[in-house]
Amino acid sequence: METKIKSTAIFNGKVIRVTKDEVKTDNGITAVRECVYANGGVAILAFIEKKLLLVKQYRYVVGEETIEIPAGKIELGEDLKLCALRELEEETGYGAKQIEKIISFYPTPGFCGEELHIFLAQQLYKLPHPKAMDEDECIEVMLIDPNEAYQMIQQGIIKDSKTIIAIQQALLEQWKGETSC
Amino acid sequence: METKIKSTAIFNGKVIRVTKDEVKTDNGITAVRECVYANGGVAILAFIEKKLLLVKQYRYVVGEETIEIPAGKIELGEDLKLCALRELEEETGYGAKQIEKIISFYPTPGFCGEELHIFLAQQLYKLPHPKAMDEDECIEVMLIDPNEAYQMIQQGIIKDSKTIIAIQQALLEQWKGETSC
Numbered sequence A, B: 001m002e003t004k005i006k007s008t009a010i011f012n013g014k015v016i017r018v019t020k021d022e023v024k025t026d027n028g029i030t031a032v033r034e035c036v037y038a039n040g041g042v043a044i045l046a047f048i049e050k051k052l053l054l055v056k057q058y059r060y061v062v063g064e065e066t067i068e069i070p071a072g073k074i075e076l077g078e079d080l081k082l083c084a085l086r087e088l089e090e091e092t093g094y095g096a097k098q099i100e101k102i103i104s105f106y107p108t109p110g111f112c113g114e115e116l117h118i119f120l121a122q123q124l125y126k127l128p129h130p131k132a133m134d135e136d137e138c139i140e141v142m143l144i145d146p147n148e149a150y151q152m153i154q155q156g157i158i159k160d161s162k163t164i165i166a167i168q169q170a171l172l173e174q175w176k177g178e179t180s181c
Helices: A080-092 A146-154 A161-172 B080-092 B146-154 B161-172
Strands: A002-012 A016-025 A030-038 A041-048 A051-059 A064-068 A071-073 A094-105 A116-126 A140-144 B002-012 B016-025 B030-038 B041-048 B051-059 B064-068 B071-073 B094-105 B116-126 B140-144
Touching: A002 A030, A002 B002, A002 B016, A016 B002, A016 B016, A016 B030, A030 B016, A041 A080, A041 A094, A041 A161, A051 A080, A051 A146, A051 A161, A064 A161, A071 A080, A080 A094, A080 A116, A094 A161, A094 B161, A116 A161, A140 A146, A146 A161, A161 B094, A161 B161, B002 B030, B041 B080, B041 B094, B041 B161, B051 B080, B051 B146, B051 B161, B064 B161, B071 B080, B080 B094, B080 B116, B094 B161, B116 B161, B140 B146, B146 B161
Parallel strands: A041 A116, B041 B116
Antiparallel strands: A002 A016, A016 A030, A041 A051, A041 A071, A051 A064, A051 A140, A094 A116, B002 B016, B016 B030, B041 B051, B041 B071, B051 B064, B051 B140, B094 B116
16 A cells, blocks of 8 residues: 655646656655556457457557557546447447457556556447547558467567457457457 | 657656657648657566466555566666566566566557566576565565466456466466476
C-alpha cells in the first residue's frame, strides 16, 4: 500500500492526464510517483473466414506503422460493448452479432493507470453504410492467418501489447472464428 | 506517416517525459498528439522447479497490488541482458546462467513510446548475497504453476501486459523451465 501525501497536476490533455504525487510507502519511505491517466480503451479480436481482422496505422509516438487489432478509446460514460462495436465499425466497416469481453489488463501499471478491455466479436457482417473513422485516422484493414500472426510476433513485426495478448489467447483457446455472414 | 510541425515540452520527470505535438497526417489534417516517453524496461520470464517466478507489489497508479514477472527500468546506456539480470537479482535474489530476449513490444503505442523487452532466464540459482532492491520497492516473491497463472489471467487476478504475454508465450512454446541449481 502507498498513501498519497500530495498530488500535483501537471497536464490535463484530451487523451491523458499527468500528475506528480508524493506517497508514503509501507516501509515508511516517502517516494515520488509520476502518474499518467487515460480513459481506457477497448480492442476487438475478430475473425473473417478464419483470418484475424487487423488494422495497420502510423503511430506517431513510436514513429512507425503498427499492426493491431481494431481498438479505440472509451468515451466518457460509454458502455464497453457498444464502444467495442463502434470502434469495430469505424475502423473496419464490420458489425458483429455477438460480442463478449475476454480479458482486461493494464498495459503499464508502473506509471500508467489505463486499463484496456479485449472483446471477442463473433458472427461478423459487412455493414452497408459504416460510420466513418475519426478524421485524423488513416487505417488499412488486413486479414491474417492466426498462425502467421503468431510468427509475426516472434519476428517483431507485431509489437502492440493488446494485439499480442489477443493472438496468443486465440491460439491457446483454439478460437478460429466463424465464416462471416 | 505523420510529420511533426511543433513539439511543446510539458514535463521532464524521473520516469517519464511528456510532450504535446502538432502533426500533419498523410491525409493533410493537422492533429494534436499527446506523447509520453520513458526509457523502456526489461522483464524476466523464469521458472524455479517448473513454477513461474512472479512478484507481487503495490502499484500506486492503479491503486492495487499486482502480480507480475520481475521487471524494471533500463538505466541510461545499460545493456539489456545485464539490466534483466540486475532486476532479477534485485527483485528475487536469483541469478541465471542463461538469458535471451524472446519478445519486444509496445505496451501503449497510442500515446506512449515506451518499449518493453521480455527475457527468458534459464538455469537459475540462488545468490548468496543479492543486491538489495530500490528502497521504495516492497516486493513479495511468488512461485505459481504456469497453468494456474493462465487461469489467474482469465479470472482477472493477473492483469499486467508483460506478465500475460510471457505466460501465454510460455504455454504456447511449452517452456516448463528447469530445476534450479
